[in-house]
Amino acid sequence: MSTDTFANLLRSHADSAYDYLEFRRLLAGQASALAAERATPEEIDQLRVKLQAIETAHALDDPAQEVTADIEFHLAIYHATHNVVMVHIITRLFDLLRQGVFFDRSDLYLRRGVRDGFLRQHQALFRAVAAGDAATARQAAENHLDSTVEALREAQRADQRREISLRRRDGSGLVAKARRKEEGVG
Amino acid sequence: MPASIRPTKLADTIVDRLETLILEGSLRPGERLLPERELALKFDVSRPTLREALGKLTDRGLLYSGRGGATHVASPLGEDFTLPLADLLHRQPGSTADYLEFRAIVEGSASYLAALRGSDVDRELIHAGFLKMEAAHQQDDPTEEAEADADFHIAVYEASHNVVMLHFMRSLSDMLRDEVFYNRGRLYQRQGVRELLLAQHRAVHDAVVAGDPHGARAAAEAHIHFTREALLEIAAADARLEVSLRRLASDGEVRPQGDAWQ
Numbered sequence: 001m002s003t004d005t006f007a008n009l010l011r012s013h014a015d016s017a018y019d020y021l022e023f024r025r026l027l028a029g030q031a032s033a034l035a036a037e038r039a040t041p042e043e044i045d046q047l048r049v050k051l052q053a054i055e056t057a058h059a060l061d062d063p064a065q066e067v068t069a070d071i072e073f074h075l076a077i078y079h080a081t082h083n084v085v086m087v088h089i090i091t092r093l094f095d096l097l098r099q100g101v102f103f104d105r106s107d108l109y110l111r112r113g114v115r116d117g118f119l120r121q122h123q124a125l126f127r128a129v130a131a132g133d134a135a136t137a138r139q140a141a142e143n144h145l146d147s148t149v150e151a152l153r154e155a156q157r158a159d160q161r162r163e164i165s166l167r168r169r170d171g172s173g174l175v176a177k178a179r180r181k182e183e184g185v186g
Numbered sequence: 187m188p189a190s191i192r193p194t195k196l197a198d199t200i201v202d203r204l205e206t207l208i209l210e211g212s213l214r215p216g217e218r219l220l221p222e223r224e225l226a227l228k229f230d231v232s233r234p235t236l237r238e239a240l241g242k243l244t245d246r247g248l249l250y251s252g253r254g255g256a257t258h259v260a261s262p263l264g265e266d267f268t269l270p271l272a273d274l275l276h277r278q279p280g281s282t283a284d285y286l287e288f289r290a291i292v293e294g295s296a297s298y299l300a301a302l303r304g305s306d307v308d309r310e311l312i313h314a315g316f317l318k319m320e321a322a323h324q325q326d327d328p329t330e331e332a333e334a335d336a337d338f339h340i341a342v343y344e345a346s347h348n349v350v351m352l353h354f355m356r357s358l359s360d361m362l363r364d365e366v367f368y369n370r371g372r373l374y375q376r377q378g379v380r381e382l383l384l385a386q387h388r389a390v391h392d393a394v395v396a397g398d399p400h401g402a403r404a405a406a407e408a409h410i411h412f413t414r415e416a417l418l419e420i421a422a423a424d425a426r427l428e429v430s431l432r433r434l435a436s437d438g439e440v441r442p443q444g445d446a447w448q
Binding site for chain 2: 004005006008009010012013016019020022023026027030031034083084085086088089092
């Protein structure tokens with residue numbers, strides 16, 4: 001979709017990212033519980049393949065590839081709910097993510113600690129769904145979305161902090177006399 | 187170096203303002219804007235400036251021109267979202283059950299958030315919505331009651347203050363009004379169902395207005411589960427009727443009826 005009205009509307013309002021992630025969280029918890037109850041052996045095999053793709057990208061240190069594999073893994077969980085309405089709506093939600101409406105997902109992935117955390121969360125989610133443990137699957141999915149919210153908040157703050165660092169280093173440009181080297185960060 | 191500070195173009199300020207109103211749901215899909223002349227007065231701008239702003243919003247798909255040149259608010263998710271879903275529901279039997287399963291998930295959380303976050307204004311709107319439902323119920327007007335029912339749920343989504351959820355659920359609600367998922371009339375006509383539905387809405391209303399998130403979630407989930415059960419009952423009754431009709435139709439006199447989901 002080249003002209004996605006809804007995507008553009010959300011893009012111009014940065015705070016909608018948190019509404020987006022809240023909506024995702026409430027769907028993900030319940031969907032993961034349903035997937036744990038309903039996934040067929042073939043679907044669990046599929047999930048294992050998708051998880052391995054994440055692990056491979058992670059080992060290769062390839063954030064872009066890991067992001068793609070990440071979305072594929074989550075979509076496979078929703079397919080395992082066997083609920084066509086859920087799949088339709090979640091596909092639309094992931095479309096927004098792919099278009100980078102709220103944040104650049106690979107930005108989050110650039111942080112090593114965040115990436116390692118996401119990988120462990122995906123593994124935990126897979127284990128719970130494969131074991132047919134609905135309560136643990138729900139918890140794992142909600143933890144994962146909580147971590148995403150936290151990572152996003154930190155990434156946004158980090159951007160703002162860097163702006164401040166730059167201004168401090170380079171000066172505000174508003175004073176008459178330019179800052180001398182030894183006074184600045186140098 | 188600080189960037190130079192320039193006043194934003196007037197037209198862009200209007201675009202931002204209207205966009206925010208559409209995103210937060212204060213301007214609703216289908217609503218007709220005031221005539222250009224009056225809008226220009228409201229914003230205190232020239233008509234060419236206003237026209238430029240409306241033009242930009244139309245290009246972005248947020249407004250459209252209706253009959254007689256009137257400007258209407260478009261549905262941001264639009265037909266790209268609803269048409270494939272409607273198509274899916276027509277092709278796939280049993281997807282109504284999927285819809286209700288999805289609704290139970292969202293409805294529970296939306297009611298939870300509404301009880302948690304709803305302002306006094308939100309609670310008043312939910313209360314007014316419920317009173318409208320009750321009035322339609324007493325006047326024995328199933329069409330009016332079904333409309334008030336849908337409006338009541340929208341008020342709950344609004345009180346949850348999650349705009350992403352609001353837009354998705356509003357699109358689904360419009361499909362519900364178009365009877366894409368099931369025939370609401372049949373649901374309301376069924377003996378005893380209307381009374382029970384009203385009591386369930388009262389329970390959701392009471393919990394949200396009282397600011398009881400857990401009670402609101404439980405009441406909303408119970409309401410959707412009941413709806414699913416009632417529709418299954420109707421489908422089963424239809425199936426039984428069809429068997430009887432087929433027996434009669436062996437004489438070739440009577441045509442079997444359709445599916446209750448439709």
